[in-house]
Amino acid sequence: MDLKGKKVLVTGSEGFIGSHLTEKLVELGADVTALVQYNSFNNWGWIDTFDKNIINSIKVVTGDIREYDGMKRIIKGQEVVFHLAALIAIPYSYLSPMAYIRTNVEGTTNILEACREYDVQKVVHTSTSETYGTALYVPIDENHPMQGQSPYSASKIGADKIAESFYKSFNLPVATIRPFNTYGPRQSARAVIPTIISQILAGKTEIKLGSLTPTRDFNYVKDTAEAFIKVAESDRTIGKVINAGSNYEISIGDTVKKIIEIIGKDVKIICDDERIRPENSEVNRLWADNTKIKELTYWAPKYSLEDGLNETIEWIKRNMEYFKADIYNV
Incomplete structure (x- = not known):
């Protein structure tokens, strides 16, 4: 079509x-x-x-x-x-x-x-x-x-x-x-990647996150x-x-390290109990098999995680007025 x-x-x-x-x-x-x-x-x-x-x-x-x-x-x-x-x-x-x-x-x-x-x-x-x-x-x-x-x-x-x-x-x-x-430009600060980026760009030396061990694609x-x-x-x-999905798995903790490295600021990670899901509700591992979409549509991701993070960071820098880094919004 x-x-x-x-x-x-x-x-x-x-x-x-x-x-x-x-x-x-x-x-x-x-x-x-x-x-x-x-x-x-x-x-x-x-x-x-x-x-x-x-x-x-x-x-x-x-x-x-x-x-x-x-x-x-x-x-x-x-x-x-x-x-x-x-x-x-x-x-x-x-x-x-x-x-x-x-x-x-x-x-x-x-x-x-x-x-x-x-x-x-x-x-x-x-x-x-x-x-x-x-x-x-x-x-x-x-x-x-x-x-x-x-x-x-x-x-x-x-x-x-x-x-x-x-x-x-x-x-x-x-x-x-x-x-x-x-992830990317326009995502709510409720999500993990803009949460990390917006807190660092707001000048926080300590950033609050939930669990760092789950993996995501x-x-x-x-x-x-x-x-x-x-x-x-x-x-x-x-x-x-x-x-x-990208068919690439990375932990939240390693994602934080990548973002810190790109921005170039030294910050400390604080585990905030308010941001942790109930024990049996946390999704601990996600890693996509994208074989089917490739076979049916010939789609494949073009952006590496590093390229996407760089674009996202630059967008958030220009649009910090949309982010309330001091507030955890459920």
Whole structure:
């Protein structure tokens, strides 16, 4: 499928990955509608920071994926839907698990049902590597068991299974992309890499983190956005779950060392109990097998971790006003 000229909707377009994907779709010549969550301030999230030429090239609509009639109205006439809107903060899911069910499971059901009603040609549903839980074997392929180790991951497992059911029950042309740990410009300071960088750039000599031993498979956001595009373009991805990861494993502790080395400041790491997950909820190891996405779409990451970190650090330097280094935001 060639996305040029296609009527494309992006839910969660104002967010971290969604904003990068929206920009990429405009570059490809898609006719983009960007759904942002309704708010009384008329705030469009990261879309507000776009170049004016890009803003003028998209149609921004407001709504809430938890509201079915609104989603029907927005999805009518769309040919491709990228569904990224979700609650994603793991710590907050411990405080308000029902909000995650309503948004991630019920909201996803609303999107899929509207796509079915209006015969959308392709739906790309967003999963997460958190659905796997701590690796039972590595690298993690798409056949790895799913483990609900947090209310967030459980809600995303539910959403993934709803997407699977719409393909199997109604033949909805849906593909599920499962990104591993995406990082880069515009990511919330709630996430580990911008937390590290923003605290150091704020002049902290001691930075607060959670556990340093878990490993992650970090993927630069521009590579992740490209993976979404490739999954949408390929007919071979319909009905499939597809990992998007770097196939490179690194511990949080070693990631901190890399960032400290790049920035060139001497800091001390403090383990903050507030940032540590409950013992049985911590995902201790993530390492993606990306064989399937390479075979189906010919996608492969272009950015090394070092290159991605350098770009991220430079972006945060220019945008420190978005970060509150003294506050831990769940």
